[in-house]
Amino acid sequence: MEKEIRIYNYGFKELRTYLFVALFVLGNLLLPQLCHLIPNGGKILLPIYFFTLIASYKFGIKVGLMTAVLSPIINSILFGMPALAILPAILTKSVILAIAAAFIASKTNKISLMNLLAIILIYQVVGTLAEWAMTSSFYVxxxxxxxxxxxxxxxxxxxxFLLKLER
Known part of the structure; x- marks a missing residue:
């Protein structure tokens, strides 16, 4: 089931851009901390990508890319997760996610499970290939x-469900 949604694309000169980035980065700081209370919670639940997907889909490439880059870096600085060794792979996947989500949202103006599934598969498959090239380890x-x-x-x-909550 698809639902038409309003897509925003704020510019760099708008305060709203930075307020939304701050909000989504905060979400990407808090959610991983909660998930890491579970053994291997970060590896199993992949929380660092959650709010990046929402930011990019609903608020466009600028908010999405800033969220995608700042979230892992700030998490790594503050909490040591992701570890510096895997930070490039996480950043790569985050950026791919932001680009894919903003692109698909702008082309469809609809929220659907298929759109989101396509985004998740794009960032995971392309990100996995990039990570394999970076680490030379298919297993990793x-x-x-x-x-x-x-x-x-x-x-x-x-x-x-969060994106469908639009007023």
Missing amino acids: AVQDFRIGIPGMLVQLLGCY
Whole structure:
């Protein structure tokens, strides 16, 4: 089922851009902390991508890319997660996610499970290939597909329902 939604695309000169970025980065700081209370919660639930997907889909490429870049960096600085060794792979996947979400949202102006599934598959497959190139380890690169399926499902369903809440 698809629902037409309003897509915003704020500019760099608008205060709203930075307020939304701050809000989504805060979400991407808090959600991983909650998930890390569960053993391997970060690896299983992939929380660092959740609010980046919403930011990019609803508020466009500028809010999405700033959220995608700032969230992992600030998390790494404040909490040591993601570890510096995997930060490039996380940043790569986050940026791919932001670009894919903003692009699909702008082309369809609809929220659907299929749109979100396409975004998740794009950022995971392309990100996995990039991570494999960075690490030279296929086993490490496919970790999200080995143990992160619950997180992808949370992204799919959670983001779908949050994006549908538009007033």
